[in-house]
Amino acid sequence: MRRSRAFIPTTKEAPSDASLASHIYLSRAGFISQVASGLYSYMPLAKRVIKKIENIINEEMAKAGAEEVELSFVTPATLWQESGRIEKFGKELLRFRDRKENLFVLGPTHEEMMVDMVRNRITSYKQLPINLYQIKTKFRDEARPRFGLMRGREFIMKDGYSFHSCVADMDREFDAMEAAYKTILTRLGLDFRIVEADSGAIGGSGSKELMVLAGSGEDTIAVCSKCEYGANVEAAKRSGRAAIPEAPVAEFNKFKTPNIKSIEDLENFFKVDGYYTMKCVAKRAVYEDDSEIVLFFVRGCDTLQEVKAQNATGALDIVDVSEEELRELGLIPGFIGPLEQGCAKHVIDSDLRDAKSMICGANEEEYHFVNVDMSVMSEAYYADIAAVNEGDSCPHCNGTLSFTKGIEVGHIFKLGTTYSAALKAEFLDENGKAQPFVMGTYGMGVSRLVAAVIEQHHDEQGCIWTKATTPYMVNIMISNIKEVSQVEIGEELYAKLQAAHVEVMLDDRKERFGFKMNDAELIGFPYTIIIGKELENGLVQIFERKTKESISVSKDDVFSKIIDLI
RNA sequence: CGGGGUGUAGCUCAGUAUGGUUAGAGUACCUGGUUUGGGACCAGGGGGCCGAAGGUUCGAGUCCUUUCACCCCGACCA
Incomplete structure (x- = not known):
C-alpha cells in the first residue's frame, strides 16, 4: 500500500476521555473511530489486524477439528424465552420488533442459536462429538461501556460450542480447546495465563479464563510463585497461610467489651491477632421471588469475597443491608456472632471449621465471647467465602500466591446440559434413550484482543505490533520525496517486497523526515526501512520498532536482510 | 441503575461568574514560496445554526426550563 493513497488518519492528540494506552494509540494512529458510546468503526489498519487474528484462530480451530459456521446476528426472542435468559440478561439484550411486531434480540452470545441449529439434526450418539464455532459481531447493551475496544457494546467474538454424548468426552474436548487457545495466544505473541474462574450464573462444572497480563486489566488474578496455578480472585483457593500467629490463652467466657465493635478494636482490646477474631458481614441475598438476610462469617484478617458468597447462597444477587434492617431482626451490629443466634441464616468460611481460641460477638450489646471452639458448630453451613490474600499458600504446591492484573480475552466453560435440557435438544444413546447433549462453550x-496486544506492547511513542498481529510488516520510508534516487530505490524495494508477499507500506508522502518517523512509530510497524541521506554512500537503515534501534545495510543487501528479520 | 462532569471549527480547548461590534487560539486542511534525518518556517485562505427545543430580553455562546448525547466514579458485566 502506498501511504499517500492510504486512509490512515493519524492525529497528534488523543480523544480527551481516553485513558488506556490501547484506546489512545488505536485512536491516534487511525485504527478506530468512535461512533457512539461503546460503538467503534474499524478503519483499514484495524481491519487488517482483526483479519490476522481471525486467521490464526481459524487455523487453530481447523487443526482442532472444529468447523466454522455463521449464525444470524438477529435472533428471535422466543429462543431466549425458552432458555430463560431473556430475564437473566435483562437490559443487556437489545430488543426490537420487526414490521410484523415479532420480538427479536441482537445476539450477545449464541448458545441458544447454536443449540437450535443442532437440535433435531444431530439425533444419534453416532454423530457426536461435534464442535462448531463462528467469529461474529456481538451486541451487549452494557451499562457502562469504556476503555475503547476493551469494553464496547458491539464487539467481535469467536464463540464455539461443542456437543457430546457424555461428560468424559466433553472434558476431553475442553482440554483440547484449552490447548488450542493456548497456541493461539502464543502465536499472537502475548504473555498470558490460563486461570480458574467463577462459572457464575451460567453454571456448569468448571470454567477457565484466558488472561492477558497487563497492569490495566480489569480483573485481579492470583498466581502461584512456583507452579502453574492461577485463578481469578473471584474463584481463587488457598491451602492455608504462611504463618499462624500464636493463639491467645483464655477460658471460654462472655467478656464485657464496651463500644468495641470493629475487628481493629478487638485486636487492640484483647491484644490478639485478627486471625483469632471473627468478622460478620451481613448481606441481603436476593432470589427470584424473595430475599433474606444472610450473615457471612470470616476470620478478622480475611475479607469476604462477594462472588463466592453469592455462589454459596445460590442467590441471584447479594446487596448491602442497613443497621436498621439488622436490628429489626434482633441483631446487634458490632456484636454479631454465630453462637446462640437463630435470627438469620449464616454461612461460615471453611477456614473457620473447628477453629479454636476464637473471639466473636455474643449477640448482646457490649459483649463478646472469648476462647470459642468452633467445633461446637460442626453442623453449621461452611463454604469457601473468604478472599485469598497475597502471601497465602498455593492450593497445589508450597508456593505463595501473589496478585496481578489481567485482561480477560477468553473464557471456556464446561456447560453440561444446561442449555440442551432447557431447549430440549436431545439425541438417542446406545440404549435408544433420549439424552440432552453435554456441551462445552469456548469464547x-x-x-478485545486487538486492544490487549497494545496494552501489552506499547511505549510513549505508540503501538508496537507483534509480528503476528501487525497490519503491515515493513514500512519503507522515503526520507525526501524530491530526491529521485531515494524514490527509485524505494519503489524498487517496494515492488520486490510485494512480489515476495511481504505486507509492505511505502511512505511516499511529501512530508519531512521527523513527521514520517513519528507517524511510523505511532502506528507501530515492526520494521521501517529508511531511505535517506546515507543513500549517497549506498546505505539504507532498518529501524526496529520494538528496540528503536537501527542498523545500516547496503542498499543491495537490504532485501535479503529484511526477509531474514521478518 | 445511583452520584458527578462536559457539549463552542475535523481534533484539543479558551470565552459563559457580571448578556452587548463581525465568536477566538493551537492544531489539522487548501494555495504559493523557502525547507528536507525527529511532528519545520513565511505569506495568504476556507471552515461554526456555540448539542437540540422552548422561554426571558431591545439584544443570548453567556440567564431560565425541558431534552438529547458523550465522559468519569460506583453498581453491573454468559
Whole structure:
C-alpha cells in the first residue's frame, strides 16, 4: 500500500476521555473511530489486524477439528424465552420488533442459536462429538461501556460450542480447546495465563479464563510463585497461610467489651491477632421471588469475597443491608456472632471449621465471647467465602500466591446440559434413550484482543505490533520525496517486497523526515526501512520498532536482510 | 441503575461568574514560496445554526426550563 493513497488518519492528540494506552494509540494512529458510546468503526489498519487474528484462530480451530459456521446476528426472542435468559440478561439484550411486531434480540452470545441449529439434526450418539464455532459481531447493551475496544457494546467474538454424548468426552474436548487457545495466544505473541474462574450464573462444572497480563486489566488474578496455578480472585483457593500467629490463652467466657465493635478494636482490646477474631458481614441475598438476610462469617484478617458468597447462597444477587434492617431482626451490629443466634441464616468460611481460641460477638450489646471452639458448630453451613490474600499458600504446591492484573480475552466453560435440557435438544444413546447433549462453550474476544496486544506492547511513542498481529510488516520510508534516487530505490524495494508477499507500506508522502518517523512509530510497524541521506554512500537503515534501534545495510543487501528479520 | 462532569471549527480547548461590534487560539486542511534525518518556517485562505427545543430580553455562546448525547466514579458485566 502506498501511504499517500492510504486512509490512515493519524492525529497528534488523543480523544480527551481516553485513558488506556490501547484506546489512545488505536485512536491516534487511525485504527478506530468512535461512533457512539461503546460503538467503534474499524478503519483499514484495524481491519487488517482483526483479519490476522481471525486467521490464526481459524487455523487453530481447523487443526482442532472444529468447523466454522455463521449464525444470524438477529435472533428471535422466543429462543431466549425458552432458555430463560431473556430475564437473566435483562437490559443487556437489545430488543426490537420487526414490521410484523415479532420480538427479536441482537445476539450477545449464541448458545441458544447454536443449540437450535443442532437440535433435531444431530439425533444419534453416532454423530457426536461435534464442535462448531463462528467469529461474529456481538451486541451487549452494557451499562457502562469504556476503555475503547476493551469494553464496547458491539464487539467481535469467536464463540464455539461443542456437543457430546457424555461428560468424559466433553472434558476431553475442553482440554483440547484449552490447548488450542493456548497456541493461539502464543502465536499472537502475548504473555498470558490460563486461570480458574467463577462459572457464575451460567453454571456448569468448571470454567477457565484466558488472561492477558497487563497492569490495566480489569480483573485481579492470583498466581502461584512456583507452579502453574492461577485463578481469578473471584474463584481463587488457598491451602492455608504462611504463618499462624500464636493463639491467645483464655477460658471460654462472655467478656464485657464496651463500644468495641470493629475487628481493629478487638485486636487492640484483647491484644490478639485478627486471625483469632471473627468478622460478620451481613448481606441481603436476593432470589427470584424473595430475599433474606444472610450473615457471612470470616476470620478478622480475611475479607469476604462477594462472588463466592453469592455462589454459596445460590442467590441471584447479594446487596448491602442497613443497621436498621439488622436490628429489626434482633441483631446487634458490632456484636454479631454465630453462637446462640437463630435470627438469620449464616454461612461460615471453611477456614473457620473447628477453629479454636476464637473471639466473636455474643449477640448482646457490649459483649463478646472469648476462647470459642468452633467445633461446637460442626453442623453449621461452611463454604469457601473468604478472599485469598497475597502471601497465602498455593492450593497445589508450597508456593505463595501473589496478585496481578489481567485482561480477560477468553473464557471456556464446561456447560453440561444446561442449555440442551432447557431447549430440549436431545439425541438417542446406545440404549435408544433420549439424552440432552453435554456441551462445552469456548469464547474469545477478537476485538478485545486487538486492544490487549497494545496494552501489552506499547511505549510513549505508540503501538508496537507483534509480528503476528501487525497490519503491515515493513514500512519503507522515503526520507525526501524530491530526491529521485531515494524514490527509485524505494519503489524498487517496494515492488520486490510485494512480489515476495511481504505486507509492505511505502511512505511516499511529501512530508519531512521527523513527521514520517513519528507517524511510523505511532502506528507501530515492526520494521521501517529508511531511505535517506546515507543513500549517497549506498546505505539504507532498518529501524526496529520494538528496540528503536537501527542498523545500516547496503542498499543491495537490504532485501535479503529484511526477509531474514521478518 | 445511583452520584458527578462536559457539549463552542475535523481534533484539543479558551470565552459563559457580571448578556452587548463581525465568536477566538493551537492544531489539522487548501494555495504559493523557502525547507528536507525527529511532528519545520513565511505569506495568504476556507471552515461554526456555540448539542437540540422552548422561554426571558431591545439584544443570548453567556440567564431560565425541558431534552438529547458523550465522559468519569460506583453498581453491573454468559
